Amino acid sequence: MRVAPVVNQIELHPYFPQQEAIDYHRAHGILVQAWSPLCRGNDLRENPTIVEIRAAHGITPAQALLAWHVARQVVPLPKEASPQRQQENLDIFGIKLTDAEVEAITALGRPDGRLKDQDPAVYEEF
Template sequence: MNAIQIPKVTSHDGLTLPTIGFGTYKLKGNAGADAIARAIGNGYSLLDSAFNYENEGTIGQGIRAAGRERSGITVTSKLPGRHHDYEEALATIEESVFRTGLGHIDLYLIHWPNPKVDKYVEAWKALIAAKERGIIRAIGVSNFLPEHIDRLESETGVLPAVNQIELHPYFPQVEAVDFHRSRGIITQAWSPIGRGNEVLTEPVVAELAAKYGVDAAGIVLAWHVARRVVALPKAGSDEHQISNLNAATIALKNDEVDAITALGKPDGRNKGQDPATYEEF
């Protein structure tokens, strides 16, 4: 196992997560379970999945194959938009737990708010109930805007522990990160290195990679760690898995962090998925 000490962040309600986790999107079947088992062996303790990824069973198999204590692994999954009705949400959460075969899921998120449908508060109430039953241990959201989060708290009295959002140097989400920090909400970054964009070829990233003797992806991940954001990169090979974790040892200076943040664009989203209007089911 990789002995790197990954910095951690803690939410308002005591949830503690490492600042580098492991994304599992598109990891399925035996090959996916093998990649997950190796990731655990290489030192990852946070695994990110979703009902819509159709790989919750693969997550469970990967953990069993790794032979690690279940208590040392944080498994995340997410509720799809088509199941925001309260009873459907509860059944979907139960199904997620059944798929993993792990007895419980550590962190469960609402995948998207789907504001046009406007049932995300109902879905949130289902997550609260599932947590009270003990089948999930912590609850949060994904792709929620501050106004969505404020509404959850005002109508239920329960604030999410996590908000997982698109976040990378072209879309640094400065205001969202500041909002989360002010409320004790952990920010997680999906697509943390960008997906199909040119961020890894930016001169400032390349210069810092040369300075610190790492690849460009390592610099971008170090930028996340410096901002106390939980990055969720995906990597199949042992080499990439380990190099991503090693990014946690790079201590970027404040001006270097600022230089990367300055790469942000007015709307740097990869696919224009604005949570104010985007719907995913």
């Protein structure tokens, strides 16, 4: 007997939006969870697109990024040690990005968007 997965956790953030993977998962009834949804360790939070959207909604850059994931029906799994930022991360469900804002963030994708070249076909953590 073959059992299909219900959830698949993949690297997913604006620099690596993986729309094709999301479409595949959705077509097969698989929920997508995003690891590294905030794409830490680079300039994403200062990107002019993110800054503009953040300012338009009066939210933090992290909230703009997490709202983008939710708008795409992806479950983001942000890592955060600060209780204040954890609360901010939870306060995203009232944020409604426009279709144009979602498209603008998705358009930030780039061929070298993976973090640290972590291609699961070849990358080993240990």
